[in-house]
Amino acid sequence: MEYVTPKSASEASQALSQEGAFALAGGTDLLVKLKTRFVSPSVVVDIKHIPNIMTIKQSAEGWWIGAATPCAEIVEHDSLSKNWPGVVEALSLIGSTQIQGRATLGGNLCNASPAADSIPALIAAGATCVISGQTKEREEPVEKIVTAPGMTTLGKGEFIIGFKLPIPKNRSGDAYLRLIPRSEMDIAVVGAGVSLSLSEDGKIEAIRVALGAIAPTQVLLSGLEDIFIGKEPNDDAIQKLVSLAEKACKPINDKRGTIEYRTKIAGVLAKRAFGIALKRANNY
């Protein structure tokens, strides 16, 4: 096994285009898989030495979060936390303090676990990712990356260099909730991210809801516009959100929860995350 530390995106792409190459960010997924011999890479490409891949920047266009920025740095970033409290709280749930010192957004997304905590929050927030490749750079919405457990749309030599988030409008809020049997160090049985913005008169102008761990990939709920847009949120609308969330579920029965349980919880968490996002929007 070879270990390389490319200093530029193109060098990294080149290294990653080799057979059996794996990107290494924080390693909190990759090293576990190495140890359990789930993967045996021929080349490990440490992407942390590429410019901008570990920085958080704000500009007029919005936020840039380098794909290999440790979650701990994001969690401690005050103005980002004020803008995107839901995205940041999703990251703050990953593992533990120690894990967050290494874990990254790029790794969480590209590991492509149905239960990954940052993905529903990022999708709800409308985040996009910038993908570096051998010939060109492209930008995609986060929901276009994961195709199945462990599978992504990234091509040969491609990797994520960073994430973009808009500067939220006034009266916007987002939230992420997950259900775990314990209180930390656990894996989401269901996760729900909600992002919304309100008009001056308190009507919903935009809303995105994404669910995790209820299907092979994260699910961005569709059909929310009719229920919410241009209206003040009421109990009836929330009940419809619950049903939409439940209907979007294609979960499995496994050691972490039954189909019935996951379906029910998807509705409960969507409702609760909606409540938190709404409160935040009203106060933002």
Add this chain to the structure above:
Amino acid sequence: MNDMTQSNLERALKIVGTRPARPDGVDKVTGRALFGSDKSLPNMLVGRVLRSPYAHAKIISIDTSKAEALNGVKAVITCADFEDFPSEFVPNGEMVVNLKDITRNIMAREKALYVGHTVAAVAATSDEIAEKALGLIDIKYEVLPHVLEVEDAERPDAPLLHEDMITIGVEPAPKKASNVAKRVEFGFGDVEKGFAEADLIVEREFTTQQVHQGYIEPHACLASVSEDGQADLWCTTQGAFVVRNFCSKLLGLSAAQIRVTASEIGGGFGGKTVVYLEPLALALSRKSCRPVKMDMSRAEVFTSSGPTSGAKIWVKIGVKNDGRITAGDCVLKYQAGAFQGAPVGPGAMCAFAPYDLENVRAVGYDIVVNRPKVAAYRAPGGPISEYGVESVLDEIAIKLKIDPIEIRLKNAAKEGTIAPYGPKLGPIGMIETLEAAKAHPHYSAPLGPNQGRGVASGFWFNIGGETSSSITINEDGTVGLTLGTTDIGGSRASMAMMASEELGVPMDLIKPVIGDTNSLGFNFLTGGSRATFSTGMTVVRSTREAIEELRKRAALLWEVDLDQVEWVDGHARLIAGDEPKTMSLAQIAKQAGKTGGPIMANCSMNVTGAGPSLGTHIVDVEVDTETGKVSIVRYTAIQDAGKAIHPAYVEGQMQGGAVQGIGWALNEEYIYNDKGQLENAGFLDYRIPVCSDVPMIDTVIVEVPNPNHPYGVRGVGETPIIPPLAAISNAVSRATNIRFNELPLSPPKVLARLMHG
């Protein structure tokens, strides 16, 4: 004059009852302490185990030739490397073991009986080579149908694990083999008569799942056998002497040929009372003539060590309208794992033991299934049976509108009560813990919405057993203690404290160490909450003997009769004479060379008179009615310690037991798929509580001295894992008005009941 058995119950104490820092503390917090896998030797090999992928399979053939031929492989072993034994049961603490089964559990012979059952092992020069060698071992299996649950295993058409197993304890003996290894029954009176007298009868069935002790340190050992058959074994264990005896039998070595040194231990809770890797490492070392180190991965610990039983139990209790119990009856069916030996005996004995009953019966069945063989787990068997009884009692209290503590007080066992398992109880603290619970501010604190408060009590016997220890008075006035019971919960501190109290010298002059198997006579393992009680007894006695010797030496130096010298505050003092004359321990020790040589004493005994310990726990839970998630909001553990030598470590035991009980109650369970493979062999999906899952566990130590110990000590380690299961289940039942009879109370299970009743 110096009475070895004299009680200190009435004496004012200076050290015992205080909270000094533990002697082993600095090594532990600085990472210096050496645990099971922390030792290495030159030329050491790595040992690895090949495990059965099948839950039940006949082993047709094993071909190790390809593995042996691999460069770097130094030894391969299978069952052919171990002698077979006839069936014979020998007691091992609170459990019973059988060498015929042990040799089959450490290395499968005719059949593999669970996924993870050892079938071969290799020693090689590197981990990679050892792993590769495992892949080269060719085993032909004939896969057989398997059985995982007691209710399936009991059926007449169930696949048999042991074709020759005839149920013990049934008259007349069954003609046909079955998976039911044994039936036990305890009790007295006439339960039918008792039920006829009852105003209210509640009978319920309960299910508990298989759970693991969850010690953080995996099993590990390092064995070195020389060409002349002398063996050295370093391992993490609760009992070095017990390991020595098992290994000497399994390997055909004499006790003198094996020296076992126990490492520091990263938790055991009963799980490190038997052998797994140790005989394999010794056999591999003997074959390769090189040291062999082995350790288990976390997954191996789950699949292939000794968790405790899952169970089905049935409990029936009859009461008068005033809450007085007229009869108690229960049937307990415990999973033994692949070989008999479920802790159903102790489970049946203690099921109703907190209570003073006229008519009581407890029947238990020990049932083999295709799961790893169970080992002891903290109060083996007790949490399961008492969970059932304490749950039914709570339901009765609700039905009769009696306070749950009152109903327990009304029936509480006390001094003179005949225990359901036979003996008349000495002084015990059931009433005292209940009174302390009632008086605790927790018990009357208001509850929030969706919260419920549960109460449950627990009884555990505790044991004594064979013990020896020694004390040496060094020339500079310091003191050495050599102890033979593994220090699991701070016993070195407690021993030094008792010696310090007796001698009247500061504790920091006393150095307690755990000796290897050559340094003392046989010591039974640390289990049954026996260490502070039993080893403490030998420490007190040997210290008193050393004091006797110190007085003799002073008498010699002063040229007076022995009875002219008394021992006060670390000094010999001349009783008669006008001027007070004293000589310090250090002064006597310095002159030991001229007064007869080094001063030391030892004490060996088979300690009896252990005092049962009772506990009562109060817990407040909050149930999220939309998700089924149960949170522990407040928890108070109250327990009779007899005497807390080191109260902080007693509290630590109470808190640790409560936390393990919380895990058992809320989330822990072995989850098998239909192939009999364990689906959650890791701490991600086998959910022991993490710190943030539990509130600070409040503790109240009650002290009803055990008259059989010089300081009144009872064991405290096991009792605290008994009450949490029922206390939490009762709290959830009270919070939701739905009666829960199944553990764990994990979110999906609780929500299913909330949704469907």
